[in-house]
Amino acid sequence: MEAQKESQNYDPKVSEKKWQVYWESNHTYRFDREDTEKEVYSIDTPPPTVSGKMHLGHAFSYSQMDFIARYKRMKGYNVFYPFGTDDNGLPTERLVEKTKNVKSTRMQRSEFIKLCLETLDVIRPGFIQDWKNTGMSCDFTLAYSTINDHCRRISQKSFVELYKKGLEYRKEAPSIWCPECQTAIAQVELEDKELDSAFNHIIFMVGQEKLIIATTRPELLASCTALFVNPEDDRYKKYVGKEAVVPLFNHKVKILADARAAMDKGTGAVMCCTFGDQTDIEWYKAYNLALRISITKDGKMNDLAGQYKDLKLKEAREKIIGDLKTQGLLVDQKPIKHVVNVHERCGTPIEIMNTKQWFVKYLHLKEEFSNAGSELHWYPSHMRSRLENWINGLQWDWCISRQRHFGVPFPVWYCSKCDEIVLADTDSLPVDPTEMKCPEAKCKKCGNSEFTAEKDVMDTWATSSLTPELAGELIKGTKNYDSLYPMDLRPQAHDIITFWLFNTLVKSRLHHKRNPWKNVMISGWALDPSGKKMSKSKGNTIEPQVMIEKYSADALRYWAAGSKLGDDLPFKEKDMMNGKKMITKLWNASRFSIMHLGDFKEDEYELELMDKWVLSKLQKLIKICTETFDSYEYSRARQELEMFFWNVFCDNYLEIVKDRLYNPDKHREGARESGQYALHETLLNILKIAAPVLPYVTEEIYQLHFAKIESKKSIHVSAWPVANETLINEDAEHAGDMIVEIISRVRKFKSDKSLSLNSELAQMVVECKDRDRRLIEPALMDLKAVCKVKDIEFGAAEELNVILS
């Protein structure tokens, strides 16, 4: 592959495409399945959802994990860095229905899945290309798709195993239901939404007396099973134990006392329904209350609601309120704002329905999960409390069944007589029970020979919580398979700690009693310029593809490296210029350096003072950047590098060494070679440290000069710099800093006089301590040249003083 000529300007459009092809055809990022010499570093890459395009948040967080992957690779690890796609679930279903003009529910599931796989095979390469364009260094041959056979098999196998371990159960129980999507959902899929509502004060008759309760959901009157008051509430003590008549429906319910009834809320008296909210379930269980269901799964009233049957919930509410009013049973209506749980996908307020669902049993393991969370190394550390917080608040076992058509089927049949569960044989997976016969001829329990197939599919998180296996199993049977686990790193964004991170942790604990990974790095979000969340509906999204086109992928990555791990970063387009400038500057400084390095030979040279100065500072840079990369603080590494490169290297060192390179005769013998040595070392190490963040431009420069010297095919598989302690030289740094200070005074002098920097000065007197004079004297030739001053004299003074004429 041809590197760009050093005489040309750097063109990222040409360069980025070129190196991407080069890396791919050379398998630069290939995980070696068989090599056991190198230590394995395994990453549990997040699989993005294929249905959408890559958005800026992706570019942001995937860049950040890529910095670490590249760093580890240069450190000598055999990096396992797969790239899967998540094509299981609603987004894919919608996409395929739209593009193929079909209806999932009107097709056989396997047929629809087949169509999905075909469609995705067409779409996926273009989709993945966006990720490749950002410079991701995944081994793209380690690919999985969460809906393909491989993943369905692993997912179903997990289900079967957990069932056999007694960690899953199927039960008719109150569960969270979305009337819009018409499926059960999990606690994690809930979202808060503040809605306008009203407390309706409604009269219940207790004998001849009126007891007034307050409710926001009068449409559930038919479901009322009891009234509750607080045992301490003097107003209502006399009613406890008596029966009240439910208005409009006229059934009798008991009045009970329970501390969960708040005296200061509404009227202090509350009705308990099947099921208005979580407390209703608790009361239902605690007091063995009747089950009175008055709403249907699609959000309408049922038979129990009598004349209100078939009305939608909202309509029923209005009609019931109207009827209460006309009958004088509604004494008051207080408008309130309250927060209700809605389904995060569709925004519909959820209902609690009694339905038969599959659950993963885990509420009894909260403590284990919490401890497991503490054992993970969190970067940044404060993100752990989000998991902790979530675990503490868990109230439901994990409902993993969904009443949808598209997804991973449960490999399960039920005896049509006694409901006995029959599982598919593990070897036969993946299966779709709706399309094959039950493997058992007769029910073991009752002898019946009729079975019905489970039609439900699994929660997508039941599959994506298995990513360590989905990826790892791809190399099963190779030498390095076992070294993958536990994986070294889970990188992801903070919004799915309670989803993906938690669920993966759960599965790993349940299956293997170990953590899935050692470290987790949590990235923040890319926000819009005003610091708000980007969303398509708000129209404030920024397309990373456009930014790459305009400014290059390196520039976009440079931007992504500008925020601390875990921090959100508002995107401002002008910030793109910083990266672009950095790239240009790197190119130009390298061009200049390489121009003077053509005849350089590695050898022992007596080093000039300013060479010792730059090399000493370089060693410190290497140390700090290594430390910061080790603790995932790539932004700090970027900042340190930028300061060194711009300030120390370009603005000062290159200016200082320039004269020795152009006019070696003016200097002592070997001064030029000493400069070449320092230049070579410094530039090479700058490039290497920049390589994880700016993979393209560093490769271009590396190939232009250093690749053949180091005999490496790519900078990205070259060795990460190691600081040479013997080059750390405090005296040289002190002396060099003084030289820089003197240069700065000269520059100020010229600037004040509106002189150009290369205007000549006749004389300079440097007043300083005697000791300092001896330290800086060795660099006198450099100083004269860079200041364009003919003669330098010294004087004695406690403080540094520079007199010019």
Added chain:
RNA sequence: GGGCUCGUGGUUUAGUGGCUAUGACGUCUCCCUUACACGGAGAAGGUCGCCAGUUCGAUUCUGGCCGGGCCCACCA
């Protein structure tokens, strides 16, 4: 209501128990010097949210308050 997090020149950001508080963008002045005008040199601009405490000394540590963000809880 609980937890976490942030509050630094006009904007943005780094950072630390103490030397003149970091850089970028913007502003102003100057300089086309054989790597780079997508550059270089210089300048102006900050009571480091407010109040107390610990300390010889706090922007940095502790507590309280004010303000922003996120997560969780509350849903009768």
